[in-house]
Amino acid sequence: MKRTRTRPAAIAALVLAMGASAALSSAEAQELLFWSNQAQPVEEAQKVRDQVLPGFGKPVNYLPQEPGPYMTRIQAEAQAGSGSIAVIGGLHGDFASFADSLVDLSDITGNLGDVQVNPAFMELGKLGTAEQKYIPWMQAGYVMVANKQALEHLPEGADINALTYDQLTAWGEAMTAASGSPKIGFPAGPKGLMHRFFQGFLYPSYTKSVVTKFRSAEAEEMWNDFKALWEQVNPASTSYGFMQEPLLTGEVWVAWDHVARLQDALNKQPDDFVVFPVPAGPAGRGFMPVLAGIGIPKTSPNLEEAKALVAYMMKPETQVATLTATAFFPVVDAELPGDLPKGIQMTGPVLQAETEAADAVPSLLPIGLGGAGGKFNKVFSDAFQQIVLSGRDVRQVLDQEAENMKAVIAETQAPCWAPDAPSDGPCPVE
């Protein structure tokens, strides 16, 4: 009885809602739709809308999305041959998955005037083709953050600006002994970027490789070392997404994460934290830069305006506004103002130091994997879950996951990228 009575009301509400959303979408048709998977947190997205985009002069609807819906709509519009997305913002690796449906932006450099874009990034934007598939938009990286309480437990002789993974483990032991619980944290939750730690930091630091030496003896030693480090890691790490939260609550004293995911802690309590470069392993200090870009889909409803928007995003003023809003650094030569948020002031020099370290092993984001990026990431997170969390035999897991790695490379025919030595043909897994 009661259930049937509510039903007509529910249907009426649904119809009303549908009507309202139809009316809304017709109003949105005038705007340029900026489809992105960056600056997803609500506050960040709002800052992009309020502080970055108004200067363009025309209405832009900035819509950041979760990875799933983000990719689904891009693919659906490409398949349908028509769409409403004007420009796409994403990471270097994302563009590879839909490179065929992007407009060539080679002519956009004419629109940029005297703006100097980092040439290495422009080259990455070609995705290995002759066309400029995307224009570099902004860059970031990963750093370590420590609560100042942790500094007194730093092992004897360890320099926080030139730490090794062994020293990090020793530091963790000292912190566990002092505080009673493990105080190192990693973003190993469903929304965390843990797989990047293995690809861009741990593997290069131990093997100077990501693909070729995946199951080498060095890799085996690396996983055993990391298991020892994990003893000092807060077990709640497998639910952490953004390390700024456990850092602020004090659950974790020392953490590794993407700079944009640490800003909240650094801005709220700048005096409680120090930012320092990532540790080094036997083969050097592996680190991975993050590059986001903007592309225009072939189905963009208004190509001219979309190109104008891309050019606007490249202006030095816009790049500085983007830095303030998202904590992603400029990819063009831009004068940085002195009144930047504390978090940005603290992370900028550390990112610079990582690039300039004498033992630096720069690693690129995976290149040429196309849509198989997720499977490539899975190889690393599966190895981690099996070896470290489930305690399985290192050699056995590496051999088994090496087969999955081979399958990904065979599927995509991707040649090696840094830090692996260049290869003729698909990158070999030894």
Place this chain on the structure above:
Amino acid sequence: MNDARFLPYLLLLPATVFLIAFFLVPFTQVAVEAFTTAEGFSLGNFQTIGRDWKFVPAIRNTLLLTALIVPIQLALSLFMATLVTRIGRGRDIVLYVFTIPLGISDLAAGLIWLALLDQSGFLNTVLFNLGLIDGPQNLLSYQNVPALFAAIVIAEVWRATAIMLVILVAGMSLIPREYYEAAEVFGAGGWKRFTRITLPLLRSSLQTALILRTILAFEVFAVVIVLAGTNLPILMGETFAWQFGLQDREGAAAYAMIILAISVAFTLVFLIGLRDKAEART
């Protein structure tokens, strides 16, 4: 005359079109995708997902969760339904309160329980303030899988028992009072009346409730993702991961087919096991 004959079909038309467009067509596409690889028809997609080390744990965890959750919910909803039908005044209010969790999305329900059980959650705060623990305890850790299971079972029981309750309350209110009065005359106690009158006459409602709840239990997703993250692979979670994380639609489709097959199998079990033999269908 003609009008009257076609009217029912005309009235069914919108729903039929809706079902075909938004259910049958996508369903067929998924089914075709699951059994297709580059070489045409094959079971290759099933082999691909079967080789993944998470495949067996996902099936095991999902079955185990269902086996834990559904019986608890069945017992609890029978108890609550009996309670509700006994109440005279205020019956509606009690029923509404019991069904509040139904109005909450499963993601929100997961978040509520996360806020309770989390390392910095309410439970930890209360235990700490009572002096029962020295510091925050991480209850939802990969090191303590039984606790993860327990948290999910509690959250699911809290969230979804009401759907069975509503069906059973409706079923119980259809049982004629006279049977109970007659039983009382012959001196049958409360338990006897429940097992001899309520349960047999509730058979078809129980069937509906069990089928619905079991199918939903195989689709459990958001609560597990929120409480256990990737520490506890389940079928729906893997489907999601293959579709969106790995961008492998065929693998996701194969997982969807496996969930479908298990659901169909259990529906058949309930249909046959709880078949109405004596009562004629009306």
